[in-house]
Amino acid sequence: MRREVDMECKEVQRLQGADLDEELDAPNAARLAAHRSDCADCSREYAQLAALRKQVRESGTRFGAPAGLAQRVRETLAASLPIAAPVQSPARTSALSPRAHWPWAWINFGAAATAMAALIVTLGLLLAQPGASSGLDDELVASHYRALQVDHLTDVASSDQHTVKPWFTGKLDFSPPAYDFAAKGYTLVGGRLDYVGGRSVAALAYQRHRHVINVFIWPQAGSAGAGEGARSEHGFHLLGWTDEGLAFRAVSDAAPRDLAELRDLIVEESHRRL
Template structure:
């Protein structure tokens, strides 16, 4: 496919409507085509802004009446005693279907979508990093090299630590684009598994309960702490991601406690 065909697939990719093979082809093309990458990022950012900031409305009450009014009119049919005429049965079924449609539409329009959209962005970024060989911009297990590399490239300092002694080796970091903003991606290797840990500032959500979900064969773990939002993703077991989070939390708490005592 050429660029024109891939650009036609962008909205389908954002809405997660591509099959696995087409998604892999799309990710490989975008990673190697600056023009398509720029257009895809702009479209993804617009979609994220709409999901996060766009107003949502419940289906109005008069919608039900409009749907019922649009149903074909059936003249009354005489019926024998003790029997329901098929016309009335059909009308009752149509009425029930219409009511169900109204309720479903209202629930759909009221349902939040930003989290689901973020989950899909995390999966896409993780999958793309594995597919096209762009796992790291700075390849090093030295946390004193990885952390300073982000200086000047981001408006925050991501917590880069190596936990090789506990089975989580820091192999590097990179810049990534996630949910409408540039984020830090810290890359760990745990046995045969690659873990991407995405980090960005998010005020006002410290101490939120962690969220664990499974998407497209990957495990995702999200949490917030000290003004930062974390999303970890891997094909490792959920408890492995939870252990990485505990190691990171313990390291940050130890540094915070040490700093407050000085």
């Protein structure tokens, strides 16, 4: 448990749930975004919160509460329950944060209750969310995030397109364009197979400065136009486009203009090689 979280971080972390719900006014949302761009802790927490919501949406009642969530639930409840601190046994106190001065002890059902409380809080957040995003976007963001978390960006790690492109052969029923643009500031790190929207897709990982951009590629299906264009989900930027019968989705925390630049490079290179 971090004890010396500064006041601004506390404030930011208190508001991140509302931020995910798009319930904050524009100045506050901008303030949080600016803070996150400079604060790894708050940025990580925000991503975890987003991933948790996604997980709950997918798996309903089956999920394990991530580390730190119980503490956040306690703090949230503590902030909304102005109840005097109860006398706690030393043993119990030691298991709790020094800031948990409220009668959590009476809900002493253990981890199961904590997980249930987390589930309820999270479901509340989900239900309160206006204009829920498309399931596909959620899946793409989750896949991008998961690849970062488990350090599994690539099954084939190479910036050599003559290595990456053939690697997909036989694994997919299409041939994804895998080009390196290191000279332009977009380095192809490698590729991997992923499963999104009910089908196997190619995922190319690009490095852009300190950011990772995942480009998901699959054969364009009937719903042409769906998912194209730029948008943001759970703190990540998405850009969708279609080209030569393939659908592309770029996902990253890199700037939207970077995604657009990478798209232009990919489209340009694909057409050059036709």
